[in-house]
Amino acid sequence: MSTTFTVDGRTVTVTSPPDTPLLWVLRDELGLTGTKFGCGRALCGACTLHVDGEAVRACVHPVGYAAGKDVRTIATLEESAEGRAVVDAWIATEVVQCGWCQPGQCMSAASLLARKPTPDDEDIDAAMSGNLCRCGTYTRIRAAIHEAARALDGEADG
Amino acid sequence: MTRADRTHDDAPPRDAAARRDATAFAPSRRAFLRGLAAGGGFVLAFGLGDRVLAHALSADASDTPFEPNAFLRIASDGTITLFAKHDEMGQGIHTGLAIEVAEELEAAVADIDVRPAPADRAFDHSLYGVQATGGSTSTWTSFDQMRTVGATARVMLVAAAAARWGLAPGDCVARDGRVERRDGTAALTYGELATDAARLPVPEDVPLKAPERFRKIGRPTPRVDSPAKVRGTALFSYDQRRPGMLTAMVERAPTFGGSVARVDDTAALAIPGVRRVVVVPSGVAVVADGFWAARRGRAALRVEWADGPGAQLDSARLRREYTRRAGFPGNVVRADGDFDAAAADADRVLEATYEVPYMAHAPMEPLSCMVELHEDGGAHLVTGSQFLGIDHPAAAAALGVDPSRVTVENSYLGGGFGRRANPAADFTVEAIHVARAVRDLGVPVKTVWTREDDLRGGWYRPLWVNGITAAVKDGRLVGWRHRIVGQSIATGTAFEGAMVIDGVDGTSVEGAADMPHGIPNVRVELHTMKLAVPVQWWRSVGHSNTAFAKEAFLDECAEACGKDGYAFRRELLAGHERLLAVLDRAAEAAGWGGPLPVGVGHGISVHESFEGFAAHVVEASVVDGRPKVHRVVCAIDCGQVVNPDQVVSQMQGAAIFALSAAVDAQITFTDGRVDQSNFDDFPILRMHEAPPVEVHIVDTGGKQGGIGEVGVPGVAPALCAALHGATGRRIRRLPIGDQLG
Ligand code: FES
Ligand code: FES
Numbered sequence: 032m033s034t035t036f037t038v039d040g041r042t043v044t045v046t047s048p049p050d051t052p053l054l055w056v057l058r059d060e061l062g063l064t065g066t067k068f069g070c071g072r073a074l075c076g077a078c079t080l081h082v083d084g085e086a087v088r089a090c091v092h093p094v095g096y097a098a099g100k101d102v103r104t105i106a107t108l109e110e111s112a113e114g115r116a117v118v119d120a121w122i123a124t125e126v127v128q129c130g131w132c133q134p135g136q137c138m139s140a141a142s143l144l145a146r147k148p149t150p151d152d153e154d155i156d157a158a159m160s161g162n163l164c165r166c167g168t169y170t171r172i173r174a175a176i177h178e179a180a181r182a183l184d185g186e187a188d189g
Numbered sequence: 190m191t192r193a194d195r196t197h198d199d200a201p202p203r204d205a206a207a208r209r210d211a212t213a214f215a216p217s218r219r220a221f222l223r224g225l226a227a228g229g230g231f232v233l234a235f236g237l238g239d240r241v242l243a244h245a246l247s248a249d250a251s252d253t254p255f256e257p258n259a260f261l262r263i264a265s266d267g268t269i270t271l272f273a274k275h276d277e278m279g280q281g282i283h284t285g286l287a288i289e290v291a292e293e294l295e296a297a298v299a300d301i302d303v304r305p306a307p308a309d310r311a312f313d314h315s316l317y318g319v320q321a322t323g324g325s326t327s328t329w330t331s332f333d334q335m336r337t338v339g340a341t342a343r344v345m346l347v348a349a350a351a352a353r354w355g356l357a358p359g360d361c362v363a364r365d366g367r368v369e370r371r372d373g374t375a376a377l378t379y380g381e382l383a384t385d386a387a388r389l390p391v392p393e394d395v396p397l398k399a400p401e402r403f404r405k406i407g408r409p410t411p412r413v414d415s416p417a418k419v420r421g422t423a424l425f426s427y428d429q430r431r432p433g434m435l436t437a438m439v440e441r442a443p444t445f446g447g448s449v450a451r452v453d454d455t456a457a458l459a460i461p462g463v464r465r466v467v468v469v470p471s472g473v474a475v476v477a478d479g480f481w482a483a484r485r486g487r488a489a490l491r492v493e494w495a496d497g498p499g500a501q502l503d504s505a506r507l508r509r510e511y512t513r514r515a516g517f518p519g520n521v522v523r524a525d526g527d528f529d530a531a532a533a534d535a536d537r538v539l540e541a542t543y544e545v546p547y548m549a550h551a552p553m554e555p556l557s558c559m560v561e562l563h564e565d566g567g568a569h570l571v572t573g574s575q576f577l578g579i580d581h582p583a584a585a586a587a588l589g590v591d592p593s594r595v596t597v598e599n600s601y602l603g604g605g606f607g608r609r610a611n612p613a614a615d616f617t618v619e620a621i622h623v624a625r626a627v628r629d630l631g632v633p634v635k636t637v638w639t640r641e642d643d644l645r646g647g648w649y650r651p652l653w654v655n656g657i658t659a660a661v662k663d664g665r666l667v668g669w670r671h672r673i674v675g676q677s678i679a680t681g682t683a684f685e686g687a688m689v690i691d692g693v694d695g696t697s698v699e700g701a702a703d704m705p706h707g708i709p710n711v712r713v714e715l716h717t718m719k720l721a722v723p724v725q726w727w728r729s730v731g732h733s734n735t736a737f738a739k740e741a742f743l744d745e746c747a748e749a750c751g752k753d754g755y756a757f758r759r760e761l762l763a764g765h766e767r768l769l770a771v772l773d774r775a776a777e778a779a780g781w782g783g784p785l786p787v788g789v790g791h792g793i794s795v796h797e798s799f800e801g802f803a804a805h806v807v808e809a810s811v812v813d814g815r816p817k818v819h820r821v822v823c824a825i826d827c828g829q830v831v832n833p834d835q836v837v838s839q840m841q842g843a844a845i846f847a848l849s850a851a852v853d854a855q856i857t858f859t860d861g862r863v864d865q866s867n868f869d870d871f872p873i874l875r876m877h878e879a880p881p882v883e884v885h886i887v888d889t890g891g892k893q894g895g896i897g898e899v900g901v902p903g904v905a906p907a908l909c910a911a912l913h914g915a916t917g918r919r920i921r922r923l924p925i926g927d928q929l930g
Contacts, residue, residue, distance in 0.1 A: 048461065051481045059436070059479030064428035065421025067603075068480075069553050070640045074868040077553065105421035121419045125411065125834055128842055129279030130418030130425075131554040131603030137419060156877035163868060165553040165604050166279045167845025169879035171838070 036097045038063065039107040049095025053087075054078045056094045057104065065105040065134050069163065076162030079135040079142075080104045086142035088161075105134035112183060113144040120179035128166035136162045140176050148187075149180050255383035257342040257391065259311035260335070261290065267366070267380030269294075270302045274312035274320070275327035276575050277305065277414060278552075278602035278609070279842070280897045281835035282327045284412045286335050288831050292405045293339030293397060295363040296379065303413050308581035308597035320578030323610045323726065325799035325895025328831055332893060333397070340395040342386075349385035350377050400829065409834040414601065426557045426573030426600040433632040434559065435464060437623045438483040438639070440490055441472040444861035445647055445721040446497025449473055456489035466490065467626035471615075474623045476630075480637060499721035500861035504546075507652060507858070511674045511718065512542055515656030519672050519714035522693050522702045526710035528660070531668030535660035539749055543657065543738035544922040546855035548650035548727055549871065554603020555643050556616045559635035560624035567594025568624070571635075572617060573602045575610035579683070583614035587621040606846070607726040611648060612682035615723075644871050645863040649856050650727030651676040653697075655738035660710070664750045666761065668710040671701045671738065676724045677717050692717065696726065700735030700798060700902065705768070706743075706761040722858075728846060729901035732798040736902030737909075737923065740794040744910045745919065754793050754910060755781050767826050768795050770889050771804040774824035778885050779806035786810075789819060790914020794903035800894030802826040802887075805844070805903040809911040814930030816852055816912055818880040823900060825886060828893035833886055836896055841882040843900025848880075849873035851905035853924050 035044045038061065047056045052071075057063045057080075069077030071090045078089040081103040082096075108114035117140045127133055136159070143150055143158035150158065155176050164172070255263040262270040271290055277283040283303040291298045306312040306320075314321045315330040343363045350368035351358040360371050369376040400406075417423035442448060452473050454466035462482025467474050473492055477483035532538050559571040567590050574580050577597050585592040602609055611617075620636040627634060638646065653675035660668030678696050679688035688695050693715055695702075702713045727733060747757035755776050762768045772795040776782075785791060788810045795804040803826075808819040821844045830836055853872040857864045865871040909920040912929065920928055 047479075047481070055479055055481040058428075059481070062430060064424075064430070067421075067425075067554070068427065069555070070868050071484075072640075072867055072869070075553070075640075105419075109420075118419055122411075122415050125415065125838065127279075127412060127415045127418045128281070128838060129553060129602060129604040130414065130423055131552075133419055134421040159876040161875075163553070163873060163875060165551060165606075165846070165873060167842035167849075167874070167879070168838075169845060169874070169876050170841050170882055172876065 034094050034098045036100050036102055038102045039104055045094060047094055050093045052090050053080070053092045053094045053097055053102065054089035057089065063104060063106065067131050067134055069132065074163070075132070076139060077132050077135040079138040079162065081138060081142065084145070086139055105137060108137060108141055111141065111145070112186065113141040113179070116179040116182045117141045117144065117175070120175040120182060124171050124175040124178055126168050126171040126175050128168055132162060132164045132166075136164065136172055140172070140179065143176070144179060144183060148183055150176060255342070255346070255379075255386045257345055257386070258338050259309065260338045261342055263342065263379050263383045263386075265380050265383045267378055268302060269296060269300055269379070270304060272306040272312070273303050274306050274314075274331065276322040276599060276602055276605070278322070278575065278605035280327070280839060281412055281832060282322070283414055284410060284835065285328050285831045286331060287413055288405050288410050289332060289335035290339035292403060293336045294343050296366040298405060298410050298413065300366060301413070305599035305601070307599065308577040313578060320576070320581070321610060322575045322605070323607065325801060325898040328896065329800070329828070329893035332829075332831070336397050337395060340397055341392060344392050344395050345386040345389050346379055346382045348389050349382045353377065353382070353385065406831050407829065407833065410832050412835070418601070423601050425554050425603045426559075426571065427554050427603065427637065429559055429571045429600060429635065431559065431561065431633040435476050435627070435630065435632055435634050436479050436483045437474045437476045437634050437636040438480075438487045439469065439472045439474045439619060439623065439636060439642075440487050440492055441642065441646065442494050442497060444494070444497050445499025445502070445723065447494045447500065448497065449492060450495045451493040453491035456491070457486040460486045460489055464630065465627050467623070469619065469622040469626055471619045471622070474626065474636070476623065476627050476634060483637070484639070496861070497721060502720070502722065502858040502861045504857040504859070508544065508654065511652065511654035514674045514716045515542060515654050515672050519674070519716040520692055521712070522698050522715050523711060523713040525712075528668045528670045528710045528712040531710035532658065532660040535662050535668065537661040537749060539659045539661065539745055541657055541742055541745060541921055543655040543741060545653050545734045545737060546857065546923060547652045547722065548850055548854065549644050549856050549865075550604075550606040550608035550727055551643060551871065551873065552602070552604030552606055552608055555640055556609070556638040557635055558617050558620035559633055560620050561633040562624055562628055563594070565594060566590045568621065570595065570597040570617065570620070571600065572597060573600045573609060574617065575602065575605045575607070576614070579610075579612065580614045580617040583618050584621055587618045588625070606728040607730070608648060611725065612684060615648065640868065641866045644856070644865050644867065647723035648725040649722065650730075650733060651678065651724040653734040655734065657738055657742045659742065659746050661746065661749050666708050666746050666750065669708045670712040670714070672714045672716065673697055673701060673735070674716040675718060675734070676720055676722065678724050678726055678730070680717070696731040698731065698735070700732040700796065701739060704739060705765050705797070707763055708761065728843070729798060729898040732796065732898070732902040733850070736794070736796040736798070737905045740796060740903060740906030741909050741921065744792065744906070744913065753782075758793070758795055762795070767802040767889050767891050768797060770887050771795060771802045771824040771826050774885050774887050775804035775806050775822055778824065778883065779808070779822040781806060788915055790911040790916070792907040792910025792912075792914060794907040794910070796903045798895070798902055799898050800892065801896055801899030802894070803840075803899045803903055805907040807904065807907040807911045809908055810915045811912065811929050814927060816908065816925050816929060818848060818878070818908060820880050821882040821904065823882065823884055823903075825884065825896065825899060826889055826891065827896045827899065828888070828891050830886060830888065836886055837884040839896050840884040840900040843897065844882045844904050845874050845879055847901040847904035848908065851908050851923050851925060853926060855924050
């Protein structure tokens, strides 16, 4: 049995059983390790990626559900305007500590900005509270999201 | 023997001691250097005491990378590689080490490719004498060494350029990755000079810049690892893959010290992708094609366990027993004056019991270690460790071979907080046992941990109970007795000899035995408990307990003396300039004494740990019976700062880490089993609960000290003082949980 979908714009056919979480298909079968593992139970957000534009937790998302869909990981996040703004802001704001949670944080943040281009602090709380950071980078994540929103706003004006 | 070996061996040692060192550490270093020198190389290694040990020249004269020491390599294409002796687990040390080198090398930090050093004695911790990252020591213990690394290379590059031009070295100057003629007529890049520099003798006693001349140290420098980590391309241990690699997951005994009685692996082996089920000393390992098959296979195992000594563990009972002990005299650690007489003569005697729970490190990246066995009995390990100096010999011992047969490669660490510095090399040795059990498969095996494994796997910060008694006379604190009850971390480890003195583990009493406050009669006592729970250093170690008990109880004493917490501490700390400096800065920045919104309280603390000095002001209230933290303001004095933005980042992260431990997270036992399993029942702070953390760096011109752990201890007591201000209720036990409900 196989499942076909696109990952970061590339069509793949995988043989893992369809109930295998997308996370392990990406990491183990396809060797794409940009999507991280922190809990396996949709509690930490480290595995966040986009399926047809929606942020999902890949650790509980069966690969079968991805059949025929467009899966985007951190590897191509910068192909979207929000994604680029997020990555730039993350680097400029020096958000990173250990970094393990950060691809997932960026995926959630980009998804927020796509829905809500100028989020306020409450929007950020709501959108980001599913992404844990054990290193405690929340202050800077918040600042980086505001920074990304400003950059996107500037682009839109320009 | 390769030419690299020969030249290394032939190089004359500087003295007899150097010869001994070189001999002792030669095998693994040679293996390492050989790897580096592929295609030509030149290495000089700094051994213990930063002494230059030897040159190791290799091969192709035409294209010889310049490797002035085991840390640094400059290729003829200009690539500069720094092998980081300290592990990058978020604290920004790869960048810090690069700044220290770049300052003297006269190269841009961004042009240095920083890689984790493999296991090798060349990378021993300058103080601990073993390859390790911990104790908030990386920056200050490497400061002179790394600057020397850069300066030595620079002097050699300048000499090479001078020789090329027929000038005196003084007529040349190194700047931004090039050596220029002072007359401005020519310049050569470091890459162009690498081969020539590789042939020069290594200078000794190279002078270092005076701090006034620093151009990089002390200024904010972007982290070297940020872009790769944000883009998901940075390699962590969990991400490491090798062709044919299998993934193993171990079902460990549900009680500490338990063992396998019987295994039924029929259902597990029927899961597609499961290759083997093997019994190893720590439990039953399922070896499979990948994580998911391993996990499904493990879930299908039927294992009967023989209970171990941990089967009786029960948190409620432990807490009662610890509290009872706190009522009796313990091993005396400090006795200034006469506490009993002071208490007898006091106007008032205050007494309280403070308590912190077992605590898991829960690094965001769970543990893993890959083992590739060699035919000669040795192995190559790929791991994410803070403690290669322990893991490496432990791996060799588990394999029954000389350490020279074992190589260990490190990765970025997805958080450590002490967990990856395991004194028993637990996850390393276990991975070796798993790989050996399936040796016939002939492929690398990566043993991975889940979050449940991590939280239930032991090696916690110990449960500690403190009985504190204070004597107050004429509105002053005249007596202080602090009894600490808890397990010893160092006992039973290789560090016992150094760390446990006269039955007292220094980590159990740090922050209490050395409290500097001006109290005439001080008595500190310790009860060391022996239990089956494996315990370990957790970010800030003993200070995470002692600072909580000390600072929170000082607040009770301040109230009894009718004084404000800030003023009270100022009096008690008279003469301790660095503590006072951070205390004043935090109070001032937080607007201490100013009005607070209704329902909001504030608390203050100041504590020295790991040779760093930190003060915290926390503002908090109670909403729906739960603590709400509005703001944290902290000040730190760690001496000469290398990268100020990363000091800020560490203090911010430490505050959040400490709040998680103060508010909800804990490890408890019922019937010998750990009650927690994942981030639902081990909750750490989330975005909507995280307050802004404001950081102020204070430099009083004192000695360099720690940072990473220093920001943790003072947070919980300041929070509890703030909650007392807000509600009038004292919290004496962490986590706060629903105690305010
Ligand atoms: S690993 Fe998927 S949410 Fe934690
Ligand atoms: S940066 Fe380490 S967990 Fe977020």
